[in-house]
Amino acid sequence: MVINTSTRLHQVKAYLLNYISQNQLKRNDQLPSEAAIAKTLGVSRNTLREAYISLENEGIIVRRHGIGTFVAHPPVIRDSLNEFLPFAKLIQDSGYQPNFQTLSMGFVPASIEVNDALNTPPSTELRCIKRLVLADQQPVIYVEDYFAPVVEEAALNWDDFNGNMVHFLAASLGSPLHQIQSRIRAAAISPDISQYLELEAGTPILSVRSTIYAVDNRPVTYSKICFNSTIMELDIVRIIRTK
Template sequence: MPPRSIDPSASATLNDRIWSGMPRENLATRVANAIREQVQQGALQRGSQLRSEVELSRDLGVSRQTLREATRMLTLEGLLTIRHGMGTFVTDPPVTLSSPLNSMHSMSALIRANGGEPSIRELKVRRLTATAEVATALQISASSPVAEILRVRLISGKPLAVAYDYIALQERPEETLQLIQSFDGGSIYDFMRTKLQMPLLSSEASLTAVAAGKRHADLLKVKQGFPLLLVREIHMTGKQSHGLYSTVFHNSTLMEFTLVRPGSPGNHVSKV
């Protein structure tokens, strides 16, 4: 369904709001405030398209330069989105996922439970020599071979996380690597259980705030230095054997983590 554009009656309401604005506000700020107010009140719906710059500036009685400055202000706020070759749109509200830290779960199932559609891109599987961090997590020597699975996880087409999964290649390394290369990017839990015969029974996770470097900024479509939530997780198979090590960089505007901590007299939920 094509996005709906703002009708003339909405432009008239905007016009009234602009010219009744506070005298000390400059005109571009009045225009930005009026549009923001209309979005907050639901008069301009999320996902709707603004009329063309020529039409809207004429209807509002302001210059195109003033309208352009107001649009720039609202774009920086994230309220408007400019799609080149298409026009200016009211930004869709972001879907925020809430993930419990005290339990293992499938990211795909979590996305679906929140009304989103999971997908992946940039799926790559390669053989590496374990770094000190990976070797410690998997309880292997630093010179051991491992398979690295890289995925960019998306929710309804929006980049949500960059995930790295590491599996030791100790027994029959070439055969195991070939099998891992058949991974389609779906549930790593299901893959480990059905293809590698390594069901993951428990895990230990840590959460850290980090700044996006250039690579992760590019993959997640955010600015370099943008705050990310990094989850490092060691997954155990039977007998506490470390079967999988994951490091996942999450877009902090789309993901939050919760931890349930028993207390007295009841449980309290802490949000991170």
């Protein structure tokens, strides 16, 4: 896995980064076409294209089909993980019109990952809601919520579900909630989710897996969340307490 940093691809990317700074290109400024740069550098358009794709994944440029390649916008929406703001609220705070779209809702066989988290036996069928959160009609977050059997026993009124999981459960459930555990990693977006977020498969996204626990430490819900990282980032503020 050790890298040779002097591959042609690396050289091309270095050239492009240099080109942007040398010419003092700013956001939305257009870069030369793939073909033009490929000819200038004497590399194949394939190689140059890979360099462009790579730089796009790094958030440095944006390629637009049939138009050209441009210097990228910075991220726009900002989430705050240490508050329990509904997605709708934080999107509104960022100056966008929030919307929800329910993709599906029903009972599905839980995967090993979900069974592990919710402490349910294999081949359990769990309620699963798949949703999309949009900002100005642009999908930005994909959410899969899985609900432990304890939630079903409570016989909740799902029509009341307003999109904010914590508030809904806290209001509806008998035993109070206690904590959320979130595990965050970066991943390339999977093919099936990429279509919902209207991203190309392979684009880096923030993948968050959250488990909500009740006061008796029983898991209540498990959520898989994918953030479109090109237009939003997580924001965490912590107070320092040194001993």
